[in-house]
Amino acid sequence: MLPRTKAEAARIKAVIAPTTDFTRPEKFEQKPGGAASVRARDTADAFSQSSANMSFEREMDFKLGNGLFRKTWVAAPSSTRASDGLGPLYNARGCQDCHIKDGRGHPPAPGQAAVSMFLRLSVPGGATPWVDQADAIEEFLSTSPDPVYGGQLQDFAVPGVPPEGQMRIDWQIQPVTLADGTVVNLRKPAFSIDNPAYGPPSPDLQISARVAPPMIGLGLLEAIPEADILANADPDDRDGDGVSGRANIVWSVENGRPMLGRFGLKAGAPTIRHQSAAAFAGDMGLSTPLFTDPYGECTAAQTACRAAAVGQEPDIRDGLEVDGASLDLVTFYSRNLAVPERRNPGDPQVLRGKEVFYTAQCQACHVPKFVTARLKDQPEQSFQLIWPYSDLLLHDMGEGLADNRPESRATGREWRTAPLWGLGLTKTVGGQENYLHDGRATSILEAVLWHGGEAQAARDRVVALSKTDRDALIAFLESL
Ligand code: HEC
Ligand code: HEC
Structure with a gap:
């Protein structure tokens, strides 16, 4: 700059x-x-x-990034090695499934599975991301992933692994009368988890529902x-x-220090690259140079998930499911x-x-x-x-x-x-x-x-x- x-x-x-x-x-x-x-x-x-x-010249990178954004990932092992590694737990199979036509997602229609929105999960308390007190974030509100369900509810999983459960929404209608007599019916959602497959979630579980926001600008x-x-x-x-x-101040995994948060609905991510890598990891279970665990959101308590096949092999993609070059292309696309x-x-x-x-x-x-x-x-x-x-x-x-x-x-x-x-x-x-x-x-x-x-x-x-x-x-x- x-x-x-x-x-x-x-x-x-x-x-x-x-x-x-x-x-x-x-x-x-x-x-x-x-x-x-x-x-x-x-x-x-x-x-x-x-x-x-x-x-x-840069249009070519945009097109390559677009290809990765639209790509449908599949479970490993698969014959299309370049697109495998999905999951084991996931919310969607591609960026575009949530950011529909590069725009926003939506709550599921009644009876439909949730794809373009998900529940973030946590429990109060826990460790802070910094080691050195000099890097401490003032007024930090510590939370931890749920010990069993992790930081996000995944409604889907690869074959052989139980999905975590289904996001449930109960709507309540709240009429508002405007000064000119017009009545507008607001609908208030209540979110919970149907069929939790790994036992009851923690009693002090915190749930935050998020719809994918538009990608422009x-x-x-x-x-x-x-x-x-x-x-x-x-x-x-x-x-x-x-x-x-x-200002939200958040921990930058890329830089190992606190940074101003700008992205995500609570400004929880400092950069587009960080947010994109977090999406690969949390929403699709794909490892990148920023979040290297190919098991994504599988917690230690989810044994079938930890035992499932992943798409990480030493000889391809820098030993990751999504290599650094691909992450950079998706980031370039998302920026533009x-x-x-x-x-x-x-x-x-x-x-x-x-x-x-x-x-x-x-x-x-x-x-x-x-x-x-x-x-x-x-x-x-x-x-x-x-x-x-x-x-x-x-x-x-x-x-x-x-x-x-x-x-x-x-x-x-x-x-x-x-x-x-x-x-x-x-x-x-x-x-x-x-x-x-x-x-x-x-x-x-x-x-x-x-x-x-x-x-x-x-x-x-x-x-x-x-x-x-x-x-x-x-x-x-x-x-x-
Ligand atoms: C399962 C649905 C889902 C998938 C798949 C998904 N996203 Fe998102 N995306 C979201 C949600 C929800 C948010 C808001 C996150 C938050 O508030 O923390 C978001 C936020 C973002 C943002 C920040 C936008 C803003 O206005 O701050 C970027 C950038 C982004 N996603 C990129 C990607 C990329 C790149 C991929 C594919 C690697 C991807 N997303 C896959 C749901 C999804
Ligand atoms: C105190 C700050 C504040 C003021 C004042 C404010 N907004 Fe907002 N607005 C927000 C925030 C924060 C959100 C996101 C809330 C959420 O997602 O739950 C938002 C969301 C919106 C949205 C939805 C956008 C989307 O993409 O979903 C619209 C439309 C909007 N505001 C219009 C207005 C209008 C019109 C006014 C004036 C009458 C107004 N806002 C005043 C903070 C504000």
Whole structure:
């Protein structure tokens, strides 16, 4: 990362200041991913394009990464040695099964198995990841994997190994009446484990349901200078606006030190590479240079799992199921899924909705703009004005959204502000709408009505809106 001059920093500060003019679109607003943005397609491929500013030579790596992202892994031993090693326990057989068309996943339909979402599991207490006290993470909330089920419930396993159980969701309908009399039925999920195959889970088991989030713009989020993210943190709410914002600090396996968390729904992963390697290990049971155990999530208590065949052989793939070169290609791909251009930022209703968004103080967390760092080796992400509508910080979102399962510094009530770019293309890409960390909201309005805690005041302002302004707000969000 190349340092910014004082003059440049001042210029950037002026560019990213929140707008006060809602009569016309802002300069460059049309391109939320800067020069990496692509023309929005009206098809399910809308999230599957590469950064528009990518050179022809680098397109090849994107295509190879795409191949690995779409690949269906199989159990070992198999005749297709290059694709074996799945499991023994797994949630899905490929990245694309969860990040559907590079977009988000969804809760299972009634009677269907859960694929594109899973339950993270833990029990309170346990060891800390650092050895040296100098590396300690302040306000760390320690948890450990469940001694039998591990850190995640795998609903699937290779032949001969019992799957851990099935994720169960019980929905409860909660009607909300808006100021104009409109009634919106929210559905609140309760998660549990059906048919736990390895005995009853620990009585103090912590469960956090996670739906796979969309994959666009991730490299740009990674390229935001850390200082610019930390500048928005206000843990003690000094400015008194009711919105605090805390950075998650997490353990980097790659670097052996604490780092700012940016990825995952509680910002539990520091880099795209780390998150991708964790997905290979936890979601598919595949070893990489970062997580080298080919048994993935099998715990010592799961003996059939520990005895099953794995796909790791000394003579191929650096002795791993997924070698470093493959992990790097998937990481490159994940960095370069492009953000589509805005469709109609100048539409009068959209502009009014944008004003409502600012007046309701949504932008206190959904921070509109950043400028990425200058990066020598990543021309696609380097020095771009981007519009993710997220501060990448953690916020207390109230009891309704709480999972009561901490992650590094994130409490059981905190979540990372969801980036809103691409929001309006959700249905085009995935065929359905499911928002929030567990996919409980089936419309954008429902997602907003679930906001509590630090976002309670913003949510209440939306409840009080006239129908005209509410429709305008939704039109703005759909234009992102
Ligand atoms: C079983 C479903 C599933 C599979 C398979 C899966 N993911 Fe994910 N992915 C998720 C979920 C759920 C999250 C959110 C994780 C969290 O909150 O900790 C996520 C998050 C991510 C993120 C961070 C996105 C963000 O907005 O912060 C990246 C990057 C990612 N996955 C890459 C991959 C790659 C690469 C693969 C294949 C190697 C993969 N995923 C396979 C479910 C899946
Ligand atoms: C205090 C911070 C905060 C404020 C204020 C806030 N949000 Fe959010 N928003 C979040 C967080 C955190 C999430 C993710 C919550 C989750 O997944 O459970 C989120 C999620 C969303 C989502 C769902 C996105 C997705 O991809 O699933 C939408 C839509 C949204 N917010 C819109 C709004 C609007 C509109 C406003 C203003 C009325 C607003 N938010 C105000 C923090 C905030």
